[in-house]
Amino acid sequence: MKEQVSIKQIAEICGVSVATVSRVINDNGRFSEETRQKVLSAIKQTGYKPNKLAIGLRKNKSNIIGILVPDITNGFYSAVVKKCEQALSKNGYSSIVCNTDRSAEKEANYLQTLSEHMVDGIIIISTNPSDHYLNVNIPIVFIDRNPDIESKIVITSDHYYGALEATNYLIKTGFSPYIITTKTKAITTKERVRGFYDAIKQHKIDSTDRMLTLHSTSNEFLDKNTEALTFIKNISDKKIGIFTINDNVAYITLQTALKLGKKIPDDFSIIGFDDAPISKIATPQISSIHQNTDELAEKATQLLMEKLADPDNPMNVTKTIPTNLILRNTTLPS
Amino acid sequence: MKEQVSIKQIAEICGVSVATVSRVINDNGRFSEETRQKVLSAIKQTGYKPNKLAIGLRKNKSNIIGILVPDITNGFYSAVVKKCEQALSKNGYSSIVCNTDRSAEKEANYLQTLSEHMVDGIIIISTNPSDHYLNVNIPIVFIDRNPDIESKIVITSDHYYGALEATNYLIKTGFSPYIITTKTKAITTKERVRGFYDAIKQHKIDSTDRMLTLHSTSNEFLDKNTEALTFIKNISDKKIGIFTINDNVAYITLQTALKLGKKIPDDFSIIGFDDAPISKIATPQISSIHQNTDELAEKATQLLMEKLADPDNPMNVTKTIPTNLILRNTTLPS
DNA sequence: GTCAATTGAGAGAACGTTTACTCAGGAAAG
DNA sequence: CTTTCCTGAGTAAACGTTCTCTCAATTGAC
Structure with a gap:
């Protein structure tokens, strides 16, 4: 096993303080071009990777979004999940995907786990009308479920x-x-x-x-x-x-x-x-x-991002995505 | 937003030190039955949830496993992922699922992200023969890919x-x-x-x-x-x-x-x-x-757990899961 | 040449845990 | 009545970051 290299080693190698390295990495604060080069090359050389756990702890932000889905094996759901994951990834978030098997109990358990993992937000694709998500104070976007709570973000097909x-x-x-x-x-x-x-x-x-x-x-x-x-x-x-x-x-x-x-x-x-x-x-x-699974997923992600950008905004939004009839061979032409 | 309650508040409520609360939670070390009751009820009352980020930082263990999959929309892969997720969950792990879209570049990026998230292990379901996972020093189990490295854990159908x-x-x-x-x-x-x-x-x-x-x-x-x-x-x-x-x-x-x-x-x-x-x-x-997707997934999870339990063990294992012919209506009876 | 403003960078606290030490008090043993 | 041992619990360091304060050194204006 290679040793995990931390910001401290980088600082030592460059002969600067930990704070300076952090500043360079986040391009935040002041430092000279010379320092910048030194730090960057030390990072490259050592293969340093920032520890998201530590960052999350400090910033109170995990950069992870939880996705609750009834059954990933179902073609419709997997399509939505895939698109959500793509969109989230583009926004710098990773996704924890949880199969609820349509069980309210599993859903509650996962919600607990996700909340412990300090996920920044949750996308729930579900049809269960149960209400255990009420005591989780994390931004939630619902796809296809319209829970009976005051302010909520709901994306649903028509x-x-x-x-x-x-x-x-x-x-x-x-x-x-x-x-x-x-x-x-x-x-x-x-x-x-x-x-x-x-x-x-x-x-x-x-x-x-x-x-x-x-x-x-x-x-x-x-x-x-x-x-x-x-x-x-x-x-x-x-x-x-x-x-x-x-x-x-x-x-x-x-x-x-x-x-x-x-x-x-x-x-x-x-x-x-x-x-x-x-x-x-x-x-x-x-x-x-x-x-329209793509639009469902994209809209959900977009609204979640908006909510995360401004968490204090109550945002009571319900967005309906139009459906359309695809004619194949079990219907007569009109 | 409800305030996030930390172990410190619990300690205050109970009039004990943070360390004692931690000991009770982990049932680790000594404390009286009385203290135990106090702490437990304070936890229940406040809805305290341990912060996995902090725990992970301290213990150097995130309790997250990364799963790399070519396309979650594919029935075969989604079946494997679902079972992996189930098995991992049973072992106390959450899973971050990543769609690689069969792209080596995406695979490399996700590997980087996962490594930053300090995942404890990775399951790679993939067919790409590229080798960028070599410089990640996290236990990896390969499903259906047999990379050209020294010691590795591989589960594959026959x-x-x-x-x-x-x-x-x-x-x-x-x-x-x-x-x-x-x-x-x-x-x-x-x-x-x-x-x-x-x-x-x-x-x-x-x-x-x-x-x-x-x-x-x-x-x-x-x-x-x-x-x-x-x-x-x-x-x-x-x-x-x-x-x-x-x-x-x-x-x-x-x-x-x-x-x-x-x-x-x-x-x-x-x-x-x-x-x-x-x-x-x-x-x-x-x-x-x-x-046999179930066995593929279960074996992969099991071997990963073994590896995590004893990380220094090189574990060069290749497990082949038998296939079997399912006769339907595009074949003649034998 | 003096003073103010700017630049670069260090010190150290904080995030929420766990855990190695430490220690007071009481019980048991002599 | 000492001494030893155990029990319960506190103190503080550590994990890897970020970020607010600092402050010294340099620059520039007059």
Whole structure:
């Protein structure tokens, strides 16, 4: 093991004080060009690296941002995380990524850990409506969750409008609209369901028995089609249009419809949500509501940076990012 | 903002010295039961959280592990990262995840940042053969890369044997074997290619013109089929068996074969590598060589923990994790 | 030549911990 | 009643930085 070289050694080598070296490194304060050269070359020569722990302790700032994400394995979330990490890195921050597995308990634990690590800020991508982040006094930006607290920064896709648009499209292209969702308390889900029913209402369609709630919450989307199977079988409409709460459910629905011999997209149309990779990989490719992950992540990072620059500003901001309908092969052309 | 409470306030509240509080917190040294209760209740009451920056500075240990990953958006990598993060968390470590985008430069930068953050260890999931990690004196565990240094800890799937098995299976079920790979210097790729050719050799099959190297390295696997298209068109064998370097390429190959009207799996067989989600989502589902991501991650974490427990031990370990062939619908039964 | 202003740089406190020393007081042993 | 030993707890240094005070030396104005 090479020895870790500290600012003190640099000072010794250059025959100056520790303070002077610090000044040169941070280009802060006064020093002669000569000193500057000496210090810089000593740094290069020794491979000195500033100890962020010490800096953090002194400045009360770790330069680390925590990112809480339900499941990094999920294509939508990983896309957001990746972009967040990129944007943060550009701003000089490192990111600690934490998988919450959608568990409120894990979320609370990680929040504690992050807070101990003195992270400067936290980005929470989550759908859990629990409230344990309330007693953490670190700037937080929420992606896709809208917690019930006074001032907060929230970035969210327009789930309501996306669902509305999808449902309207199904109706417009001649299908009788249904929705398949999952059992969850997520706010995003609620918004999407609301959008679905509002579209129905607008078209004065009877809204009874139009929703199926899948009970399996896991990602093991295959072989779990029995619920969907009976639901679809029992629909008497000739042309069935299904809006699903996400692309995984859309995939399940697609497989089920194929199993039942439905003609897609002539008699059976599907629109998913998220525009996750799975929608492009499936055969036929699934139409979906695109969430702009890049913009979600960039906006979140940007707002967090603003908050960090001026922590005393309450900043009660809610930014909605528009979604758009991506038409693929489970829908008819308009 | 609530004020950050430090060990000093706890000491004041309890009317004891800072040292005593520290002793209670770490259950280290002597103190009376009475003191213990006092301190504990003060901690609970104030919501005191130990400052990991200060602890890290003092103990020269950050309790953070850096994870370098080419692309967290890739199903295989994200699975490994997720499991690593879980295992590390169980051991009391947080993880800083860094996307290298397969760029050696980014990798070097992140390595520098991680080293500044005083991470206790690094897990590198990478295929880049560059060597800039040499001047970092932090314990490193490599997943799937075998760097040319003296003592190192390497965990790798058995790429060679996996490829061998896949190719043998194609031959055994009556197909003339070909390989489609991508342009990369990755060691894993080399091993897989070697396995392919060794299988061919064992069966005394002429090895000329059996490989296509795709030039597009991006993940945009759709609409890039032209290279694959002409390659497959030019094969005169009645029964074509293709081993692909990964599942994305397998997917491209599958789409191309379908476009050409090939009968799968009767006249055209495909085996991919990684057993990534895409292989299960595609229609038909693609047979693939399964990499045991959980074991890869767990073993890596375990070995890193061992190394951290005894840093002076050189530990030159190479652990190979067996792969296995998952038969789906792009292969004939044996 | 005097005084003021500027420049370069050192001393030392502070950030929040841990831990090696130290020591007072009481119990046990003789 | 000494002496020894243990228990509980305080003191202060150290970890690697930054940054506020200093202050000496140089420069420049008059």
